[in-house]
Amino acid sequence: MIEVNNLHKSFGKTHVLKGITTSFEKGKTNLIIGQSGSGKTVFIKCLLGLLNPEEGTISYEGKIYSKLSGDERRDLRQEMGMVFQGSALFDSLTVEGNVMFPLEMFTKQSYAEMKERVDFVLNRVNLVDAHDRYPAEISGGMQKRVAIARAIVMNPKYLFCDEPNSGLDPKTAILIDNLIQEITQEYQITTVINTHDMNSVMEIGEKIVFLKNGKKEWEGSNKEIFKTDNKAVTNFVYSSELFKKVRQMYIEERN
Amino acid sequence: MRSLILKEIDELIFNSLGIIIFIAIFIGGVVAIQTALNLTNPLIPKNLIGFATRQSVILEFAPTFTSIIMAGKVGSYITSSIGTMRVTEQIDALEVMGVNALNYLVFPKIIAMLFYPFAVAIAMYVGVFGGYLANIAGGYSSSGDFIEGLQMDFIPYHITYSFIKTAVFAFIIATIPSFHGFYMTGGALDVGKASTTAFVWTSVVIIISNFILTQLLLG
Numbered sequence: 001m002i003e004v005n006n007l008h009k010s011f012g013k014t015h016v017l018k019g020i021t022t023s024f025e026k027g028k029t030n031l032i033i034g035q036s037g038s039g040k041t042v043f044i045k046c047l048l049g050l051l052n053p054e055e056g057t058i059s060y061e062g063k064i065y066s067k068l069s070g071d072e073r074r075d076l077r078q079e080m081g082m083v084f085q086g087s088a089l090f091d092s093l094t095v096e097g098n099v100m101f102p103l104e105m106f107t108k109q110s111y112a113e114m115k116e117r118v119d120f121v122l123n124r125v126n127l128v129d130a131h132d133r134y135p136a137e138i139s140g141g142m143q144k145r146v147a148i149a150r151a152i153v154m155n156p157k158y159l160f161c162d163e164p165n166s167g168l169d170p171k172t173a174i175l176i177d178n179l180i181q182e183i184t185q186e187y188q189i190t191t192v193i194n195t196h197d198m199n200s201v202m203e204i205g206e207k208i209v210f211l212k213n214g215k216k217e218w219e220g221s222n223k224e225i226f227k228t229d230n231k232a233v234t235n236f237v238y239s240s241e242l243f244k245k246v247r248q249m250y251i252e253e254r255n
Numbered sequence: 256m257r258s259l260i261l262k263e264i265d266e267l268i269f270n271s272l273g274i275i276i277f278i279a280i281f282i283g284g285v286v287a288i289q290t291a292l293n294l295t296n297p298l299i300p301k302n303l304i305g306f307a308t309r310q311s312v313i314l315e316f317a318p319t320f321t322s323i324i325m326a327g328k329v330g331s332y333i334t335s336s337i338g339t340m341r342v343t344e345q346i347d348a349l350e351v352m353g354v355n356a357l358n359y360l361v362f363p364k365i366i367a368m369l370f371y372p373f374a375v376a377i378a379m380y381v382g383v384f385g386g387y388l389a390n391i392a393g394g395y396s397s398s399g400d401f402i403e404g405l406q407m408d409f410i411p412y413h414i415t416y417s418f419i420k421t422a423v424f425a426f427i428i429a430t431i432p433s434f435h436g437f438y439m440t441g442g443a444l445d446v447g448k449a450s451t452t453a454f455v456w457t458s459v460v461i462i463i464s465n466f467i468l469t470q471l472l473l474g
Binding site: 045074085101 | 339340343344345347348350351352353354
């Protein structure tokens with residue numbers, strides 16, 4: 001479980017995060033949504049320890065990140081997996097090399113053991129014939145799956161995803177969403193996903209945190225988001241005609 | 256780490272040998288021709304062409320001129336490769352994993368550049384050979400005169416001086432472009448800007464340190 005308490009982050013005079021308090025539960029897909037510039041990426045970078053907040057605390061299973069020593073932070077980071085928006089695969093390594101990288105860096109496993117683990121996770125993300133290909137030689141959807149495989153290869157406790165289905169076609173986006181949710185439930189990972197994608201919100205949003213201008217405006221589940229009267233949330237989530245109609249149908253069905 | 260270092264040696268040193276040899280052979284040739292064309296006084300012995308070529312190539316052209324070229328070739332490769340990793344979040348990915356990204360990316364390059372003096376040694380040899388070829392082809396002096404000039408008043412310390420300079424330049428070529436790549440911000444366009452800035456600063460630092468080292472070691 002990740003608990004965030006009164007988190008503040010500024011860049012110069014720009015106050016980006018303004019006192020966010022929330023928590024993300026184990027075994028659930030937690031979504032952070034909000035307009036561009038609402039502070040989602042800064043928030044996830046603070047959770048990862050890539051940015052240091054000026055005020056507030058982030059605790060992982062009760063351990064406050066800012067109070068950890070350098071070694072403890074390094075150990076904690078090895079329990080985190082991250083899927084970046086652009087996948088962030090290492091260009092110079094093959095798919096297999098990318099997924100094997102964390103194992104090579106942090107374990108003393110033999111090549112055969114690492115290979116077995118890599119084959120397992122690549123199989124888990126439905127990538128069986130891409131081991132020897134380089135990131136530039138595979139599609140965006142495959143790159144995302146490799147990134148997920150690399151993120152879970154060390155059996156992380158925490159999985160962070162920054163817009164995992166941006167730039168993907170709707171079918172592939174749903175596949176990626178479902179894959180993340182399956183992995184989250186299967187391995188009881190605390191997953192935090194930063195997204196703009198309303199399909200993701202409806203499909204896998206077990207907990208949704210809506211940010212507006214660096215503040216937490218609303219939180220709840222994908223079922224509750226249909227019922228909410230919060231103007232900012234409804235304006236954002238139901239901005240398209242399609243979703244407006246979906247919501248209308250949902251309300252009519254309930255009545 | 257060993258495989259990374261070997262990969263960097265291949266990329267930074269072996270892949271640069273072609274351009275180093277090409278430049279050295281022509282620079283050596285030009286030095287020989289210009290020296291020969293300036294020897295208008297019949298009292299000045301022809302072996303001076305070989306002497307001047309050796310001194311110019313060993314003391315200055317091989318270590319300094321080659322390093323400026325390497326600041327462009329190797330330096331921009333280092334800045335752009337690390338900078339691209341920065342803008343595509345690959346460095347963030349390393350840090351999230353708990354890898355010391357600075358150590359992982361820069362240290363192998365510094366170690367690889369320890370082999371740079373070998374490349375400069377080749378440049379010295381090839382530069383002098385280029386001077387010899389230009390001298391013979393242009394008919395400026397006999398082969399014997401040129402070789403006699405090469406051996407005349409040879410001071411072995413000049414080689415030491417040259418390699419000390421080269422080692423310092425190697426460190427500069429590895430570190431300044433790495434700094435500009437690692438700490439760059441922005442997008443793809445900024446990678447190009449960072450490469451240019453890195454080349455300018457690497458060249459400036461090489462020129463200034465060349466002056467300081469020459470004063471310290473030969474002054």
